[in-house]
């Protein structure tokens with residue numbers, strides 16, 4: 001059995017987790033072009049080696065990040081998202097003038 | 101007889117003549133450099149040499165011919181996809197497969213055994229009806245069949261209504277087939293090398309030189325090679341190689357695993373697949389049961405086999421064919437599959453003018469080998485994208501025009 005350490009629930013069977021994709025900084029939702037959005041959504045680094053990625057502990061719906069080596073399949077560390085997201089992201093709609 | 105065999109074994113004629121000319125030194129320049137000596141790379145070279153008279157071509161392969169996913173796949177050939185673009189493309193490939201042994205004068209052991217996909221839910225029946233309609237409209241033999249017909253097609257299948265997912269109906273695809281995967285790669289490579297193409301094994305492309313939007317040379321572990329253009333056909337290494345040319349791709353690599361039992365007498369003719377229990381099974385002409393369908397649940401560049409997959413594939417295979425509980429496994433293996441978001445390939449032009457892509461083959465690219473050879477060679481020779489592969493261009497992701505074959509690929513073959 002392969003184990004993964006959830007920052008909230010501790011060490012659990014990896015079957016309890018869902019892989020959530022590569023971590024990328026979120027583009028600015030107002031100024032980003034359609035082309036850049038397409039790249040953000042569909043394209044991946046798909047790196048062979050160290051990657052930072054999202055995981056979710058399915059049973060508790062807890063999302064967190066992991067650093068993993070995609071060649072050796074070793075998880076180096078897992079951590080809570082607040083290490084990266086230190087401020088609230090403002091998802092409010094674009095101002096009227098920038099929409100026109 | 102025994103003396104005949106002994107004489108053959110000791111004679112200087114043995115072992116038989118090599119299929120291919122052994123690799124020489126690399127030349128300074130090739131008109132076309134093909135990165136990747138899998139079935140696809142070999143097929144592209146073959147078509148360039150035979151049908152376009154382009155023979156100053158090198159296939160650069162980092163390991164050995166056909167040792168990548170071409171060696172690891174379960175050789176299911178079919179065209180019962182869902183989209184018009186997909187069905188048109190794969191059915192052309194099936195036609196080419198049917199003539200491949202004649203084309204090569206070399207036996208690729210093509211067997212037209214048919215393919216049966218099982219529905220265990222009403223939703224699956226609805227989607228099968230949809231696929232059957234699209235397929236028939238495009239001249240592909242596909243039909244919805246009932247339980248009675250299923251038991252006639254596959255007498256050993258577990259039709260019990262007490263199983264966890266009872267079988268309700270099926271999608272019967274009479275055009276479904278299988279062929280010997282190694283023979284396909286060897287046939288193409290032999291035909292290409294006989295016409296002057298150079299196959300360089302143990303030659304890894306380490307870097308790609310781009311000058312003002314054009315590729316001018318590739319650097320390998322055996323030195324630098326200048327080139328008129330490059331075709332990349334490296335399947336599981338697609339993102340890694342494209343990155344050297346500065347091209348980002350919408351690909352994630354997952355290991356896909358499969359396994360095979362010891363040989364038995366022939367008792368299963370068609371290929372049987374279940375998207376619901378997530379397994380497919382067929383019996384090879386050597387008698388082994390091939391059991392496939394299991395991708396790892398997260399991306400990885402590693403071809404280890406896992407106990408998790410062995411358990412889940414075995415459980416699913418035994419649900420369909422209970423007698424397999426007595427079977428012994430001979431081998432279990434994995435290949436690195438280059439998965440796209442819409443389960444369709446990425447073929448054709450790239451942002452680099454003379455750099456062509458043949459990527460995103462995921463769990464479905466063996467069946468496409470012949471048509472890739474034809475269309476990619478035509479692209480290289482004429483610089484025009486053939487109509488049949490235009491829908492698969494990389495640009496589709498920027499236009500949000502994906503070609504969704506996720507459902508038709510649900511059991512990963």
Ligand SMILES: Cc1cc2nc3c(=O)[nH]c(=O)nc-3n(C[C@H](O)[C@H](O)[C@H](O)COP(=O)(O)OP(=O)(O)OC[C@H]3O[C@@H](n4cnc5c(N)ncnc54)[C@H](O)[C@@H]3O)c2cc1C
Nearest residue numbers: 136138139140162168169170173174176305435465466467
């Ligand atoms: C378990 C499994 C089952 C499958 N089942 C089916 C099936 O039933 N039906 C189906 O249609 N498809 C199936 N597939 C998918 C199919 O195997 C592949 O899509 C197909 O073989 C791809 O062929 P290719 O020639 O493009 O790639 P490959 O055969 O992988 O060849 C690519 C080659 O590129 C070489 N290479 C990589 N990097 C470099 C470099 N930097 N320089 C030089 N060379 C390099 C590699 O060594 C390799 O030999 C399956 C795959 C797997 C793993």
